[in-house]
Amino acid sequence: MLSVRQLSIDIDGKSIVRNSSFSVPLGKITSIIGESGSGKSMTVSALLGILPPGAKATGQALFNGKNLLTVSDKEMTEIRKIHLFTIFQDAANSFNPSVKMRHQLYEFSGRKMGDTIEEFRVKMEGILDDLGLASEIMEQYPFELSGGMLQRCMIACALYMEPTLLIADEPTSALDMVLQKEFIGLLKRLNEQHGTTILLITHDLDIVAEAAHDMVVMRHGEVVETGSVAEVFDCPKHPYTKLLLDSRF
Amino acid sequence: MTVKWIGKRMMMGIIVLLIVSFLSFFIMHAAPGDPAAAFYGGNAQTLNAAEKERISRVFSLDRPVIAQYGTWLAETVKGNLGVSYKEGRPVSTILMERLPNTLLLFGVTLFFISIGSIWLGTTAGMKEGSLWDKGLSTVSIVTSSIPAFWLGILFISFFAVKLGVLPSSGTGDIGGEGGFVDKLRYLFMPAAVIILTHVGIYARFLQESIKVESRNYYVTVARANGVAEQVIRKGILRNASIPYLNYIGMTIPSFVGGSIIVESLFSWSGLGQLTVKAVVTKDFPLLMGGILLTGLIVVVSLFVIDLITYSLNPRLRKGDVR
Numbered sequence: 001m002l003s004v005r006q007l008s009i010d011i012d013g014k015s016i017v018r019n020s021s022f023s024v025p026l027g028k029i030t031s032i033i034g035e036s037g038s039g040k041s042m043t044v045s046a047l048l049g050i051l052p053p054g055a056k057a058t059g060q061a062l063f064n065g066k067n068l069l070t071v072s073d074k075e076m077t078e079i080r081k082i083h084l085f086t087i088f089q090d091a092a093n094s095f096n097p098s099v100k101m102r103h104q105l106y107e108f109s110g111r112k113m114g115d116t117i118e119e120f121r122v123k124m125e126g127i128l129d130d131l132g133l134a135s136e137i138m139e140q141y142p143f144e145l146s147g148g149m150l151q152r153c154m155i156a157c158a159l160y161m162e163p164t165l166l167i168a169d170e171p172t173s174a175l176d177m178v179l180q181k182e183f184i185g186l187l188k189r190l191n192e193q194h195g196t197t198i199l200l201i202t203h204d205l206d207i208v209a210e211a212a213h214d215m216v217v218m219r220h221g222e223v224v225e226t227g228s229v230a231e232v233f234d235c236p237k238h239p240y241t242k243l244l245l246d247s248r249f
Numbered sequence: 250m251t252v253k254w255i256g257k258r259m260m261m262g263i264i265v266l267l268i269v270s271f272l273s274f275f276i277m278h279a280a281p282g283d284p285a286a287a288f289y290g291g292n293a294q295t296l297n298a299a300e301k302e303r304i305s306r307v308f309s310l311d312r313p314v315i316a317q318y319g320t321w322l323a324e325t326v327k328g329n330l331g332v333s334y335k336e337g338r339p340v341s342t343i344l345m346e347r348l349p350n351t352l353l354l355f356g357v358t359l360f361f362i363s364i365g366s367i368w369l370g371t372t373a374g375m376k377e378g379s380l381w382d383k384g385l386s387t388v389s390i391v392t393s394s395i396p397a398f399w400l401g402i403l404f405i406s407f408f409a410v411k412l413g414v415l416p417s418s419g420t421g422d423i424g425g426e427g428g429f430v431d432k433l434r435y436l437f438m439p440a441a442v443i444i445l446t447h448v449g450i451y452a453r454f455l456q457e458s459i460k461v462e463s464r465n466y467y468v469t470v471a472r473a474n475g476v477a478e479q480v481i482r483k484g485i486l487r488n489a490s491i492p493y494l495n496y497i498g499m500t501i502p503s504f505v506g507g508s509i510i511v512e513s514l515f516s517w518s519g520l521g522q523l524t525v526k527a528v529v530t531k532d533f534p535l536l537m538g539g540i541l542l543t544g545l546i547v548v549v550s551l552f553v554i555d556l557i558t559y560s561l562n563p564r565l566r567k568g569d570v571r
């Protein structure tokens with residue numbers, strides 16, 4: 001599905017990520033774990049083509065046979081629109097504060113699939129209801145909703161889109177424990193019921209243990225270990241992974 | 250909520266007008282020169298002390314300034330702005346003759362400044378680092394530091410004196426049919442001067458707020474998820490226009506002040522030129538009327554701008570101050 005080879009990212013000559021290689025197999029939840037500043041978000045930015053100005057990515061990131069690092073702008077727009085969906089860390093700031101949710105949810109989902117407003121309304125209300133959100137939120141503004149509600153709105157769009165690959169960058173770090181558990185449950189459901197491939201970024205081992213099939217450990221901009229969650233938890237090879245696992249108990 | 254908000258704004262506007270009129274009244278009375286003498290104009294030096302005193306008594310000029318202001322205010326509220334010392338006609342009649350010209354100049358310049366600055370500012374702001382972006386930053390500094398009166402004189406010497414294609418001053422041909430096209434010929438230079446000296450700086454302000462807005466998290470999120478580019482831009486422009494409108498509001502008083510100078514330079518027969526004349530001739534009732542009406546134009550413009558901001562910003566509407 002997604003195969004990253006020798007990915008390196010430099011910002012203004014400073015090396016942020018070095019020779020990182022990992023893959024995200026079809027239909028699985030793969031988790032990238034690493035401490036703050038280890039380059040997780042930068043890796044995602046490179047995949048999505050949204051690196052900050054002055055940043056350069058080299059290597060390969062094959063997604064359905066296309067190298068995400070070198071595709072044309074037009075192809076990238078198409079991939080972002082149809083095949084990928086990304087939930088970002090800061091849900092509270094993920095929506096335009098002065099536009100009603102209905103318009104924004106439509107632009108994030110129905111519009112991209114060519115659905116009419118009416119088709120969108122029916123389908124989205126069903127999804128929202130499923131997620132425990134009243135359909136009234138469609139008529140509200142982002143600042144009237146809580147962080148947890150906004151995060152669920154994002155996942156509602158993902159459920160609507162059923163993307164080929166869902167990327168979630170620390171989707172739960174802004175949520176409290178209860179919402180965190182609930183959110184992870186939703187991701188698992190999306191994976192099990194719809195077969196959606198998920199790349200889940202986190203720095204929380206509990207979440208990895210709870211949700212992921214495969215894991216990638218990052219440290220100081222390098223991938224130090226990859227493998228299935230069971231394997232890595234049973235016999236970690238890299239000293240840093242061992243340290244991580246030890247500190248968990 | 251909305252009704253309460255509008256009521257509050259109107260109250261504020263009235264308070265502003267009161268303060269402006271009060272201050273002008275006092276400054277006027279503190280200025281050197283005798284209003285009684287001013288009333289007589291050119292023949293003032295022939296008046297003796299007793300006659301001056303008599304005039305002062307008849308016109309209540311010997312009463313305390315605060316009492317005079319009170320009387321003026323009471324009459325003004327009733328719609329009576331008094332009679333011009335110089336022309337002997339009601340002030341309101343004179344003001345109404347001048348108002349359309351000022352509104353025309355104000356409306357036309359503000360319209361083209363808005364259109365021009367929105368177009369330039371958006372083009373430059375949406376393409377950070379482009380030639381447009383850098384070009385506007387430079388050009389706006391140059392154009393906004395050109396004094397309007399200097400550009401005006403340059404225009405007059407070029408278009409009126411050298412080429413002879415445009416009239417140098419006035420609002421219409423004396424012998425002409427007084428039609429609209431004729432008026433436009435006269436409007437062209439004063440309007441062009443005001444527009445050229447203002448459009449750059451307003452565009453620059455919008456450009457900067459668009460650039461700031463574009464760096465927001467939600468923009469990256471929308472872009473990364475393939476939301477249509479024109480939808481993203483519409484959202485950015487909407488939010489960026491709020492500080493831009495605030496800026497227009499903040500600069501409206503000095504904008505109107507600048508128009509007064511341009512009106513005088515081109516003898517555009519509007520309120521500004523009238524007010525300047527009233528200062529020179531110490532025509533107090535006319536001066537107060539001119540100031541009050543100019544103040545009213547400013548207050549109404551600010552109200553309209555506030556109204557647009559209010560409709561663009563749901564947080565204000567919902568009374569949310571998070």
Ligand SMILES: Nc1ncnc2c1ncn2[C@@H]1O[C@H](COP(=O)(O)OP(=O)(O)OP(=O)(O)O)[C@@H](O)[C@H]1O
Pocket residue numbers: 011016034035036037038039040041042043052170203
């Ligand atoms: N715009 C930028 N310019 C220069 N360096 C940056 C920029 N953004 C991030 N970095 C650097 O890149 C490195 C990796 O950052 P990144 O955001 O990918 O970390 P992360 O693993 O996502 O951390 P976190 O868990 O805190 O989100 C950090 O050392 C950071 O200082």
Ligand SMILES: [Mg+2]
Pocket residue numbers: 040041042089169170
């Ligand atoms: Mg991060």
